[in-house]
Amino acid sequence: xxxIDGLVEKLKRYNEAxxxxxxxxxxxxxxxxxxxxxxxxxxxxxxxxxxxxxxxxKKEVRHPVPMLSTEKAYSKAQLQRFVxxxxxxxxxxxxxxxxxxxxxxxxxxxxxxxxxxFVSRGNGEVGYEISSAFEKGVISLEARGRGxxxxxxxxxxxxxxxxxxxxHPRNMVVGIITxxxxxxxxxxxxxxxxxxxxxxxxxxxWEGDANDLLENIENIKADLLTNTDYPVDxxxxxxxxxxxxxxxxxxxxxxxxxxxYKTKGETAVTLVEDVTWQVGRAGTxxxxxxxRPVSLSGATIRRVTAHNAGLIQKxxxxxxxxxxxxxxxxxxxxxxxxxxxxxQFELPKKCPSCGTDLIWDNxxxxxxxxxxxxxxxxxxxxxxxxxxxxxxxxxxxxxxxVGKGYNSLEKIxxxxxxxxxxxxxxxxxxxxxxxxxNISKTKPVEDWRFLAAxxxxxxGKGDSRKLLSYFGIEDLFSVxxxxxxxxxxxxxxxxxSIEKGIVNIKDTIRYLLSLxxxxxxxxxxxxxxxxxxxxxxxxxxxxxxxxxxxxxEMEAHARRLGAKVQxxxxxxxxxxxxxxxxxxxxxxxxxxxxVRIITESEYRDMLNG
Numbered sequence: 126x127x128x129i130d131g132l133v134e135k136l137k138r139y140n141e142a143x144x145x146x147x148x149x150x151x152x153x154x155x156x157x158x159x160x161x162x163x164x165x166x167x168x169x170x171x172x173x174x175x176x177x178x179x180x181x182x183k184k185e186v187r188h189p190v191p192m193l194s195t196e197k198a199y200s201k202a203q204l205q206r207f208v209x210x211x212x213x214x215x216x217x218x219x220x221x222x223x224x225x226x227x228x229x230x231x232x233x234x235x236x237x238x239x240x241x242x243f244v245s246r247g248n249g250e251v252g253y254e255i256s257s258a259f260e261k262g263v264i265s266l267e268a269r270g271r272g273x274x275x276x277x278x279x280x281x282x283x284x285x286x287x288x289x290x291x292x293h294p295r296n297m298v299v300g301i302i303t304x305x306x307x308x309x310x311x312x313x314x315x316x317x318x319x320x321x322x323x324x325x326x327x328x329x330x331w332e333g334d335a336n337d338l339l340e341n342i343e344n345i346k347a348d349l350l351t352n353t354d355y356p357v358d359x360x361x362x363x364x365x366x367x368x369x370x371x372x373x374x375x376x377x378x379x380x381x382x383x384x385x386y387k388t389k390g391e392t393a394v395t396l397v398e399d400v401t402w403q404v405g406r407a408g409t410x411x412x413x414x415x416x417r418p419v420s421l422s423g424a425t426i427r428r429v430t431a432h433n434a435g436l437i438q439k440x441x442x443x444x445x446x447x448x449x450x451x452x453x454x455x456x457x458x459x460x461x462x463x464x465x466x467x468x469q470f471e472l473p474k475k476c477p478s479c480g481t482d483l484i485w486d487n488x489x490x491x492x493x494x495x496x497x498x499x500x501x502x503x504x505x506x507x508x509x510x511x512x513x514x515x516x517x518x519x520x521x522x523x524x525x526x527v528g529k530g531y532n533s534l535e536k537i538x539x540x541x542x543x544x545x546x547x548x549x550x551x552x553x554x555x556x557x558x559x560x561x562x563n564i565s566k567t568k569p570v571e572d573w574r575f576l577a578a579x580x581x582x583x584x585g586k587g588d589s590r591k592l593l594s595y596f597g598i599e600d601l602f603s604v605x606x607x608x609x610x611x612x613x614x615x616x617x618x619x620x621x622s623i624e625k626g627i628v629n630i631k632d633t634i635r636y637l638l639s640l641x642x643x644x645x646x647x648x649x650x651x652x653x654x655x656x657x658x659x660x661x662x663x664x665x666x667x668x669x670x671x672x673x674x675x676x677x678e679m680e681a682h683a684r685r686l687g688a689k690v691q692x693x694x695x696x697x698x699x700x701x702x703x704x705x706x707x708x709x710x711x712x713x714x715x716x717x718x719x720v721r722i723i724t725e726s727e728y729r730d731m732l733n734g
Contacts, residue, residue, distance in 0.1 A: 240270025262315030377586030435488025443470030
């Protein structure tokens with residue numbers, strides 16, 4: 126059976142090839158593997174981060190606001206849960222009559238156009254400057270500077286002229302972006318003006334309330350996708366009310382006020398051939414069902430998660446059990462229901478890694494041994510993967526280090542090139558590992574990513590960012606559960622868990638901070654450049670080419686002054702700040718909503734009082 130780490134390494138390799146325009150497997154198969162990982166390890170760091178793209182020849186550019194991925198729903202029940210969550214949080218701030226907007230979900234290369242620079246999504250935090258795409262012949266719908274969107278190619282054109290030479294339209298687009306020398310197919314497509322940057326705010330849309338959305342979602346989806354001549358991958362459902370969007374905010378992976386909706390897949394009945402158990406970094410021991418291979422939506426499914434030991438016990442799942450497996454959205458294989466139980470179900474009593482007696486924690490079995498080899502390996506792996514600024518520390522390397530006694534970050538970071546070589550690494554790998562350690566300390570990284578990499582239970586990337594917007598990382602040692610509970614989104618149980626987690630590894634945190642990592646500080650809530658800012662709490666949209674700085678820089682500056690920067694004009698927008706070459710559509714929309722339209726010069730005067 127393939128390990129979780131093996132699956133992740135495979136996904137990284139496939140993703141790198143895919144985003145480089147030379148896919149090793151189909152999009153369909155890649156999505157299946159992603160959802161297989163989600164079933165095996167729902168909280169794995171790979172699933173909490175944006176799948177990165179690498180354009181080695183392009184300049185890196187940090188996004189003023191992260192370009193996030195999208196959460197997915199594969200059934201009406203999941204869409205209903207999303208709507209319920211929106212209603213609950215909207216009620217908390219007194220907002221009623223929530224409206225939703227549905228747009229096609231384009232399947233191209235995501236990018237951001239601020240009018241001056243054109244940047245790919247990259248890893249969500251840092252993208253690549255790809256303005257050369259416009260010089261090659263990619264065209265932008267309407268004027269430049271319309272924010273987020275995707276580079277796509279006409280679907281009808283692709284099917285007629287290119288389908289026999291390219292597996293997917295996206296691969297054609299990647300080649301145009303990354304290649305200095307274009308092939309004849311690309312040249313012709315660019316000459317025919319069918320490769321375009323399509324801003325999200327120009328997409329066709331449906332808008333209505335929750336009831337209309339849930340009752341008609343399949344018809345809405347069919348209408349939007351039928352009338353879109355670009356590669357699509359479902360639809361995106363999002364809240365239109367800005368106050369609710371601001372309140373719901375985002376995780377590190379996706380905006381919580383937005384979800385992609387895909388159609389539920391098919392089901393099949395099969396037999397369980399075995400149950401295997403895996404140990405996570407927090408000691409949770411989870412079951413995986415090895416099943417008689419079954420075909421679902423064109424893919425062969427051999428394993429599904431059984432979620433936790435409690436389910437195995439309650440449903441009597443073991444060898445010979447007959448189960449129904451579902452593949453939702455044609456990508457998620459999971460256990461739908463147990464048709465026939467087994468009398469051969471068995472729960473492990475000892476940790477499969479270290480042999481320690483397992484204990485029950487609600488429905489989960491847990492290894493309580495902090496020195497468990499599997500947990501140590503996973504914790505170190507989690508650190509390097511989440512920190513994300515240095516390579517070479519794959520699971521095989523970490524297993525070798527731990528096996529030689531280097532079982533903590535405190536032991537690994539002081540290592541020299543000679544020490545790596547002494548325990549069996551070759552000269553080149555020893556140098557690479559030494560370089561990777563130095564890079565991890567000297568390459569700038571967000572303080573919330575540093576905190577999340579420590580693997581504290583209940584403190585992933587999103588919550589780390591939220592926590593550090595209230596307390597500096599050096600202040601966390603004096604923060605208690607009661608302080609944490611006061612922050613929206615943290616409860617009593619979570620607060621106590623985080624406090625305990627920080628205490629348990631305080632020595633490690635202090636040691637790592639002593640190494641002077643180049644941490645980018647998360648702005649504290651209420652932290653402003655001027656307490657008397659004229660734009661504090663005002664909702665502002667910047668449009669057109671700016672003279673005071675790039676639009677991204679102006680947006681970031683406005684946020685520091687306490688403004689709520691928006692990407693599109695709405696009924697609650699206070700100011701539309703216009704630079705040069707502003708599109709007529711945005712001006713007209715501002716006039717319709719009676720939004721105050723000001724020039725860049727007037728904006729500067731307003732800031733100066």
